[in-house]
Amino acid sequence: MSTDAFELLCRGTVDVLPLDDFRKRIAAGRPLRIKAGFDPTAPDLHLGHAVVLTKLRQFQDLGHEIVFLIGDFTGLIGDPTGKSVTRPPLTPDEVAANAATYQAQVFKILDPARTQVVFNSAWMSQCSAADLIRLAAQHTVARMLERDDFHKRYESGKPIAIHEFLYPLIQGFDSVQLKADVELGGTDQKFNLLVGRHLQETAGQVPQIVMTLPLLEGLDGVQKMSKSLGNYIGISEPPAEMFGKLMSVSDDLMWRYFELLSLRSNTDLETLRQQAADGRNPRDIKFELALEIVGRFHGQLAAAHAHESFMQQFSGRGLPQDIPEIRLVSATPRMPLAQVLKAAGLVSSTSEARRAVAQRAVRIDEQRIEDEECQLETGRRHLLQIGKRKVSWVELIHAP
Amino acid sequence: MSTDAFELLCRGTVDVLPLDDFRKRIAAGRPLRIKAGFDPTAPDLHLGHAVVLTKLRQFQDLGHEIVFLIGDFTGLIGDPTGKSVTRPPLTPDEVAANAATYQAQVFKILDPARTQVVFNSAWMSQCSAADLIRLAAQHTVARMLERDDFHKRYESGKPIAIHEFLYPLIQGFDSVQLKADVELGGTDQKFNLLVGRHLQETAGQVPQIVMTLPLLEGLDGVQKMSKSLGNYIGISEPPAEMFGKLMSVSDDLMWRYFELLSLRSNTDLETLRQQAADGRNPRDIKFELALEIVGRFHGQLAAAHAHESFMQQFSGRGLPQDIPEIRLVSATPRMPLAQVLKAAGLVSSTSEARRAVAQRAVRIDEQRIEDEECQLETGRRHLLQIGKRKVSWVELIHAP
Numbered sequence: 103m104s105t106d107a108f109e110l111l112c113r114g115t116v117d118v119l120p121l122d123d124f125r126k127r128i129a130a131g132r133p134l135r136i137k138a139g140f141d142p143t144a145p146d147l148h149l150g151h152a153v154v155l156t157k158l159r160q161f162q163d164l165g166h167e168i169v170f171l172i173g174d175f176t177g178l179i180g181d182p183t184g185k186s187v188t189r190p191p192l193t194p195d196e197v198a199a200n201a202a203t204y205q206a207q208v209f210k211i212l213d214p215a216r217t218q219v220v221f222n223s224a225w226m227s228q229c230s231a232a233d234l235i236r237l238a239a240q241h242t243v244a245r246m247l248e249r250d251d252f253h254k255r256y257e258s259g260k261p262i263a264i265h266e267f268l269y270p271l272i273q274g275f276d277s278v279q280l281k282a283d284v285e286l287g288g289t290d291q292k293f294n295l296l297v298g299r300h301l302q303e304t305a306g307q308v309p310q311i312v313m314t315l316p317l318l319e320g321l322d323g324v325q326k327m328s329k330s331l332g333n334y335i336g337i338s339e340p341p342a343e344m345f346g347k348l349m350s351v352s353d354d355l356m357w358r359y360f361e362l363l364s365l366r367s368n369t370d371l372e373t374l375r376q377q378a379a380d381g382r383n384p385r386d387i388k389f390e391l392a393l394e395i396v397g398r399f400h401g402q403l404a405a406a407h408a409h410e411s412f413m414q415q416f417s418g419r420g421l422p423q424d425i426p427e428i429r430l431v432s433a434t435p436r437m438p439l440a441q442v443l444k445a446a447g448l449v450s451s452t453s454e455a456r457r458a459v460a461q462r463a464v465r466i467d468e469q470r471i472e473d474e475e476c477q478l479e480t481g482r483r484h485l486l487q488i489g490k491r492k493v494s495w496v497e498l499i500h501a502p
Numbered sequence: 503m504s505t506d507a508f509e510l511l512c513r514g515t516v517d518v519l520p521l522d523d524f525r526k527r528i529a530a531g532r533p534l535r536i537k538a539g540f541d542p543t544a545p546d547l548h549l550g551h552a553v554v555l556t557k558l559r560q561f562q563d564l565g566h567e568i569v570f571l572i573g574d575f576t577g578l579i580g581d582p583t584g585k586s587v588t589r590p591p592l593t594p595d596e597v598a599a600n601a602a603t604y605q606a607q608v609f610k611i612l613d614p615a616r617t618q619v620v621f622n623s624a625w626m627s628q629c630s631a632a633d634l635i636r637l638a639a640q641h642t643v644a645r646m647l648e649r650d651d652f653h654k655r656y657e658s659g660k661p662i663a664i665h666e667f668l669y670p671l672i673q674g675f676d677s678v679q680l681k682a683d684v685e686l687g688g689t690d691q692k693f694n695l696l697v698g699r700h701l702q703e704t705a706g707q708v709p710q711i712v713m714t715l716p717l718l719e720g721l722d723g724v725q726k727m728s729k730s731l732g733n734y735i736g737i738s739e740p741p742a743e744m745f746g747k748l749m750s751v752s753d754d755l756m757w758r759y760f761e762l763l764s765l766r767s768n769t770d771l772e773t774l775r776q777q778a779a780d781g782r783n784p785r786d787i788k789f790e791l792a793l794e795i796v797g798r799f800h801g802q803l804a805a806a807h808a809h810e811s812f813m814q815q816f817s818g819r820g821l822p823q824d825i826p827e828i829r830l831v832s833a834t835p836r837m838p839l840a841q842v843l844k845a846a847g848l849v850s851s852t853s854e855a856r857r858a859v860a861q862r863a864v865r866i867d868e869q870r871i872e873d874e875e876c877q878l879e880t881g882r883r884h885l886l887q888i889g890k891r892k893v894s895w896v897e898l899i900h901a902p
Contacts, residue, residue: 175632231626232578234634235668242662243666252643264638266643268664
């Protein structure tokens, strides 16, 4: 049982340090204090953020205690260099409002009854300059400059303000304050999480386990999910939209999402993989992913409705039941429409494809295409249609 | 008049930055706030410390306001790395006791009526961690690593704890707090004084002038004056001892001491140099130095007594009035006594010198010598005697 727990908790992680220590603590069966810190800026979470939250939920379901830390202390200071207009100091009211928004979203994944929400201003605003100096004495400049981003900036002559060296120490001090057993974060947080270990050791505590999780790829399957790249699924998006976006991901990315976003057991996932190997339609497996994720954010009923209307959208309007599925490999991140139509066998030449567009006969993902030169994104499945008869699913794979 | 003041204040300095700005502020005639900071560790001052204090006194005599800052805030923290057993945190009582000892010594040079003594704990102990972060945001890691000692330690892989980057900022913040016009320090303080300029500018103040003074050479004329090297004159030493030590310095070093320790005008010093060039006995010029310095710490009467007994010591006990003065150059920092006696012409061979020692006939600086292998220190004048007849002053110069 504890081996299963250990395997599940390690699933999808990048680092678990030290791994053996983690194994022992899980085997001991005592509830652990699991810390994860979040910025106090106004959140609009997407599935990228859900990776850490999903891991927290797995801990929670195994009986561990979650400490959801809102790092509001630094937010209340803002950007003291005055260089960033986007980081003015937040007022306590703004922090409270952001925290409420956060919790509304986060508690779609975490169980509020088993989550302790804390603000580090609670202890940091009581902290004197002398306290901070004592904290700063516990780390060296050289070690701090080993952090990847600091190192690059220093080497390339880009300024690092001295207070930036203090923030990892404050994050580490939060772990001392909370007596964390495990701290979770993205891979970019690894250094800061290790600072926490160091400070806990100095404070005479058993140092925390450091667990990092990867950045989730967006819908394109290549770049990390982010709002600015437009390749995201927001956790507040309506059920149908969320469902459709999840169905649009490539089969490879589907497995990645299962691994990082699903609460299903490792055994369950192995069974699904076996089914795929045995010839089960990947679309049906993707339905299971989409149902679970949409169900988590909107409830099972809404997920079932989203599933139904997705089916109707593609089967209820005269689409054939068995649309051929084609995979195309592209050397570039996008592929010209005319080439895709020809490679999919829907037209015999690219000039025929252009004529079809000119005649307003071509639809991609249910949208009529008017631009002959339009390009399709790789890393996704697209529904291609010319008139009513010619229909094909095409999965565009980018292989540079 | 203000040109004289400017020339006097610049005398002996290493850096005055920016020089033109300093000239203008002195010319303006307004009283300036002159800051100098001192450690709160138990002081036992020697003439090396008196260099900065003498400069402060010159400012004071010209009507400027002296702010004598005791940097007790960091002393109250101690060495947070716990690595230095010599730097445990001081208690407020210890700081107060040290400060009293300080003032007792310092006010032999400074006029207490025109000196403001301040403790930086007054504002720093009110300072929160958030305040310190805002301060730290005003300087970059790269600039801090430009400081000579930090640079060397970083390059050679010796650890620099992060709080060490905060101390120059605190020193600089003291200048903001005190609205200093000028800050004085040793050459090793130049970087920290410049940090003060930077922080004052950021705070919208006119940045302070940075004035650095050299480290004073000790009695040997080579190494900096320090207790551990034994080449010092303590400002609490008895008048006769202080007088004798001052009389033992080389003629070159005498001019250096005039420049850095005397309150006499530049014109006065030029006159003395002219007299020396015209053949006045350097010993008599040295008397003027010794009288001034001893007079400052013990009063004019005590200085006159010290002078008198110094004269008697060498002329009242049958010493000839005109003892020959000899200069010897040594390649090593010390020179064997037998060689010195031979080179001075008091013996014809080193074996004769050794016999004289064995017969208890040799005295150096009025002390009977019993060790044939003894060595004399360079950088000083020594009185050599064999029996009652053979007497010579010898100045040993180290020229490696």
